[in-house]
Amino acid sequence: MSSPANVADRPVDDHPGGARLEVRNLRKVYTGRGEPVEAVADLTFEVRPGELVCVVGPSGAGKTTLLRCLAGLLPATSGDVSLGGAPITGPPPGMAVVLQEYGRSLFPWMSVAQNVELPLKEKRVPKARRAELVDETLAAVGLADVAGSYPWQLSGGMQQRVAIARAVAYEPQVLLMDEPFAAVDAQTRFELEDLVRTLWKRLGITVVFVTHDIDEAIYLGERVLVLSARPTVVLEDVAVGLGADRDQLETRGDAEFARLRTHVYELVQQAKQGVRSLADAHLTHPADTPPRAGA
Amino acid sequence: MTGVLRVLRSVLLTLGLPAVILLAWWFTSAGSTTFYNPPLSAILGTFRETWFSAPLGESRLAVDVVPSVLRLLAGYGIALVAGIALGVAIGSSRALRAFAEPVLEFFRAIPPPVLVPVLMLFLGIGDTMKIVVIAIGCLWPVLLNTVEGVRGLDPVLRDTARAYRLGLVATLRHLVLRGASPQIVTGARQALSIGIILMVISEMFAAKDGLGFSIVQFQRGFAIPEMWSGVILLGVVGVLLSLVFRAVSHAVLRWYLGYRQSQHGGA
Amino acid sequence: MTRTHRLAGRRTPAWALGLAGVVVFLLVLELAPRLGLVDARFLPPASRILAALAERLRTPELWTALGQTLTTWGTGLAISLVAGVVLGVVIGSVSVLRAVTASTIEFLRPVPSVALIPVAVLLYSTGMAGTLLLVVYASFWQVLVQVLSGVQDVDPVASDTARSYRFSPLTRIRTVVWPTTLPYAMTGLRLAASVALILTVTGELLIGTPGIGKLLGIAQSSGAVESMYAYVVVTGLLGVAVNLLARALEGRVLFWHPSVRGEVAA
Structure with a gap:
């Protein structure tokens, strides 16, 4: 944090x-x-x-x-x-974007943590810092315990939290x-x-x-x-x-x-x-x- | 106790009918003197000596079966790579799709076995001909299903990938290929059964070795038990390949099974 | 589809692009042999293939062969359809049968039907029955597997309701099982139709059952390359017709059905 x-x-x-x-x-x-x-x-x-x-x-x-x-x-x-x-x-x-269609803006083949991490990887954030950001932001949106789950295993509100966490972790x-x-x-x-x-x-x-x-x-x-x-x-x-x-x-x-x-x-x-x-x-x-x- | 019973029950259910069928075949054919219908005992007796006769390096398994399967895998592999690459390109562009669709529909509709006589003209009867036949025959299902899969990618996901500035490689790897993978696997499954058909008939047509070639040789030489043993071996090869395929596709699509279930439940 | 015919905006309509694709393809096929990029003995220019096709189309030989191919295909498909639907509904509705047969079906399904070619030759020589054996073996599984998953998809509540009102088994199949299964059966039919055509042509080529495939084989071995390509075109057109027919039939039977089933479920 x-x-x-x-x-x-x-x-x-x-x-x-x-x-x-x-x-x-x-x-x-x-x-x-x-x-x-x-x-x-x-x-x-x-x-x-x-x-x-x-x-x-x-x-x-x-x-x-x-x-x-x-x-x-x-x-x-x-x-x-x-x-x-x-x-x-x-x-x-x-710039980070959170779209209305939460269910469709998360990659269904990636876990919650991977969804948050992907844009960071592409931004070439070092691995240790990536892990830190993922943990921090998932904790901030109250999803630390479902990091390994797939998005479709979560409720709609939780899915939108993942999208928000992804946006925030991007440090826009x-x-x-x-x-x-x-x-x-x-x-x-x-x-x-x-x-x-x-x-x-x-x-x-x-x-x-x-x-x-x-x-x-x-x-x-x-x-x-x-x-x-x-x-x-x-x-x-x-x-x-x-x-x-x-x-x-x-x-x-x-x-x-x-x-x-x-x-x-x-x-x-x-x-x-x-x-x-x-x-x-x-x-x-x-x-x-x-x-x-x-x- | 109930656990043991349950295991016993499932073993019985799995092996029961196959055992009954085999036993029925065994006993009804036991005293058979019909030329075309040799006793199962005779078929199984020749099975070992036909295919596994030592030394293993010179057995028919090594000389005929392995080359067949290698040709199949080579052609199938080429078809997968080419089909997915072309499919991604065509699926990503509306104009290219409209341009190519009628021609592709026609090629898809040509029954792939007619490729064998056509390609024999160009390539003779060697390995190249067989691999090319298999590759072209397997190409269409992979290509067309990939096009469908790429076309069906969720535009929201595409926007998300763009908004987070995913590069071309990352977009292909994390979005396009993964998102189209259910359709690609469907195409690959159709392609595998076409590939096996083409593997066999390209050898039956004209060859110097191979599983299909051997079976036809036995049939023409009226070596009936050997022929039956070849038919059975070919069946086993088909079953083994489909088992491998299923294991691989389960690994690739693990997310998809759960995802589909969640969509069903939610709807 | 009708929308794409409207000429508007900057977009070229899809049909025009498709037409352009066909024209470009034919041009390449015409020019490649003429410019010596491929050996014209093996791949004659498109115009000569089409001329050979036009000439073949005037012979009764081709039409007889086409009739024979369609007969084998249709008969095989009909047998597979009836057998697949009947067995699928029966096996699918009785849980004991489903459990007992599951492993056998899983084992027999991937057995390539072409393995039966030598058996077919021994039993039936070059007759239609041999090719039918291949066709039925290959397409039967397509129908059976789809029908089985259709029966399993029946809403358990509807099924329980039918049972609680003591419907007879036949009434239950007619009112509960069949409506759910029909879309699956149609998907099975569509898949089986194209598989059946592949195996029909295979049988004609390899066993020598009369039909287009046999003519193609003869043309090839006698060096009549243009005729051979003409027959390839005929099999392709036949395939397109089969695909379109199967898709149209699927759409027609299922026009009332809310869920248009996708390819992936197969």
């Missing part, structure tokens, strides 16, 4: 482990068979080093397209995505998560949300967390990007003033949480109806009070 442990008490806004992620005028048009489909129209935003940003939007808002462009898995039609100043053209080093500067908890049960989901917050605080990395769940976005994020329906633009960049320490009972019962929830919910509803800018949105509960951190 050497390296994560000594950063555990560091203040949240000092995150040496993260990198800046910049998205400028990103546009993505799918040209397959049939009509070209414009999935993402024009996205511009920035994620500061060590920030945890959630992305929400109505279903079919191109959230996954955005994430795949960020991950370098999908080439953008135009615009720039850069990580720490370097443009992303393919999967960049220093940026962690991308694409609706990682969409397919796990509610209990497990709360546990995994707290796990993500804990790991994020400890490692000081930049996290982009895509979700369709508004509560989850507000609970996890320092900022929430609300997307419009396809073709996608940013509807609003909502700051979340809920402080650094969050708790499933306390935070979710907070008045500020309720206010943000109402606001984002309304935005998503408007987005569903085709509203494409904040000026056009008819909000019955205007978000007038600017959020104050720790208020």
Whole structure:
């Protein structure tokens, strides 16, 4: 536990482990068979080093397209995505991804430990350090005792923990998560949300967390990007003033949480109806009070 | 006590019917004077002297059976390597797959035994001809199943491999070959039985040695007990090869059996 | 399939690529002997093979042989199918039988059917029966093994229900066992169909049972190389037809079935 442990008490806004992620005028048009489909129209935003940003939007808002462009898995039609100043053209080093389909993103022919170790091998991490990282991260996600099992012998929540452990062991500067908890049960989901917050605080990395769940976005994020329906633009960049320490009972019962929830919910509803800018949105509960951190 | 009984029961179940069949053959053929149906005792009597007559280095086992099996393994090995390599290439590219598919479908459909007369033209009747016949005949099932396996790889796994920047070698080794291994094994199993057929008939057609050649020689010379002993030996070779194959494929697919069961249970 | 016919986007449709593949293949086959890359005595140019095929197709000899091949193939396949299904259902439904026969089946199945060629020659000379013996031996196991695993796949709850309502054994097979087994039997049929064709041609080539294989053998030994390749093409087309037919039949019988069974289960 050497390296994560000594950063555990560091203040949240000092995150040496993260990198800046910049998205400028990103546009993505799918040209397959049939009509070209414009999935993402024009996205511009920035994620500061060590920030945890959630992305929400109505279903079919191109959230996954955005994430795949960020991950370098999908080439953008135009615009720039850069990580720490370097443009992303393919999967960049220093970036780890956790996908929604936990059952399908783990190699079924490898044990849990081998799944975590494989990317490290490819990164040419020395053997002793690899073993250390595997043990550490599996312990951190509470899976130390199933290291030798195959992923398909575990429950869905445990499988997603393996995927998270693999991402964390990779020691990325940026962690991308694409609706990682969409397919796990509610209990497990709360546990995994707290796990993500804990790991994020400890490692000081930049996290982009895509979700369709508004509560989850507000609970996890320092900022929430609300997307419009396809073709996608940013509807609003909502700051979340809920402080650094969050708790499933306390935070979710907070008045500020309720206010943000109402606001984002309304935005998503408007987005569903085709509203494409904040000026056009008819909000019955205007978000007038600017959020104050720790208020 | 119950443990002993259970072992006894399973031994009885495994060996019972084969024993009954052999005994029935033994006794019904015992007094047989029919030319084509010699007594089993006579067949077994000739078995040892036909195939294992000392010294071992000059016995038919060494002179005929071993070369046959070596040719089979050579051709089969070539087919596995070539089939998997081509299959990975074709399976990875949509365009290449569409381009090659109709031609491959046709070649797959040609009954492999017709290769023997065709390749005899080019290569005569030596070892090369037989190995090439076996290699080409075994190629199609391996190739086509590999293509299916590679095509069926989970795109999420492919994305995962790319996102973690696995290189070409690691992607092939840890993703493509492992992920396609269930289909590759299916193809390899089909190929093995085709390979044995081709091993035998390429020797029956034209050869100077080999198990198939010997059996046909016995038949043409009306050495009937010897012929039967050859038929039995060929059967034993087939069974042994399939046992080896099964052991290897179990080792390769250990993860897959459990994985499939977990998918079944979860669905 | 119909989607691929739409001309759209930058993608070349699959059928065009496939057609290009066939054309390129024929071109190579035409040019390689003409340019001396292979000996034209052993591999004539594609045009001459196709000309020989066209000429052969006008002879009654070829059509008679084709009929004979199909008769042997069809008869052998039918015998294997009936025997495999009946024995499979009976053995599969009675657990004692299953236990007693398991080792024997496991032993006999990998015995190569071509081992029986000399026996077939001795017993039947060049008659169709000899080749039938090979065909049936090879394809019977394909059907039997599939049917056995199909019967074992029967839902135990359905089976118990049938028993608790005191269905007669025949009713139980008809209403519970057979619907589960049918998809397996169809897979067995598809595998058996191509194996049966291989052994039919083998028998014709080696034993001399009348059929396409025999004509091919004669063409080869008499040095009629172009005719030989024409017959190779005929066996290939026959194989394609058998594969397509078996696949279509499998799809047709199972159109109601939720799970389309994959190759791996075989």
